[in-house]
Amino acid sequence: MRAMWERPVSARMRPRRLPPSSPLQEFEQVYLRNVDVLVGHFARRCRDPQTVADLTSETFVRAADGFAGFDPRRGSDRAWLFGIASRVFAHHCELSARSRDTASRLGGSRPLEEDEIEELAGRIDAEREGAALMRRCEQLPATERAAIELVDLDGLTPKEAALALGISGVALRKRLSRARSGLRKEHHGND
């Protein structure tokens, strides 16, 4: 009973919304705002919890390395992180055998604990509808697929998605329109 009353205070407990007083606190707020959506992003793409963990970790390791250069005036932190995430995933696809490098950069390999694996497996399962949509998008060009994933599944604004993909807002909206149109045609074709 006593344990139920305990309030563990660690990185998971952020009960206050105080303004960040240091870059570390600022980065922590960026982390807290985005880690869940990034886990979901990778959970739709990968079926292996350890891979989801590695890709999420690598994204934030790169973000921490480059945080000094992040300028919020140029775009939201979410757009910035998804830009990093897209490069991390591309690198993973090219060199998947090296994806575990992240662990060594974090001070040694830390295999996931059983409940962490269960958490991530649950998240992968929860994202199965999104993953199914992504499979339906496989016939679309990669650029259109990325646009529809970022906006319709990850919840980025078109402006954020454009920043993440390094394209103009106009180009993003065109890709998004084509992607949605393509999916509608495919859907009607299946009826």
Place this chain on the structure above:
Amino acid sequence: MTKFTDHLWSDLAREHGATLVHADRPEPGRARLLRRPRVLAGSLMLGLAGVVTALVLTLAGSTPAFAITTNGNGSVLVTINQTSALPQANAKLTAMGIHEQVTIYMTPGPASVSGPVTCAPAPGASISGPTLEVLVGSDGTEVVGSSQTAGNTGAGTYHLGHCVVTGDAGSGASGTSGSTGNTGNTGAN
């Protein structure tokens, strides 16, 4: 947050915290922060005979968010005035060459006895560094106002029930388990 994301943040804070604390953020971000209530970040190192104190100031003219003191007997006292500063304190420990990370567990109610709590090693953790003690506030009690919490949840009075310490490599449990005890626990019920 999930256990995975909690662990990931602990890893990031441990491995990159020192770099981030001193990151030279672009002026726009800094200007944006300065529009908020008077915030001042800085650090002050005091060297005394047998005593080294590290302070990180968060509010101009107010109590430091945390302080780390190395006592003459080699033990290290981590004073937490704002529990939200715990990741910073852990990052500072790493920066000071103390490869141990602290997780604290707050329990409702005021501390029955004031004073620091000695952290126990987490199960399976290999701790070779100095003994760590944690003191929350000046007397072991923290009062969280309703305006300080999201949705007014978590407001109340808390004291440090117990704390655990893990090694720098994050081996074994990472302090989220509440099954370990501590020695010299002066704050528990």
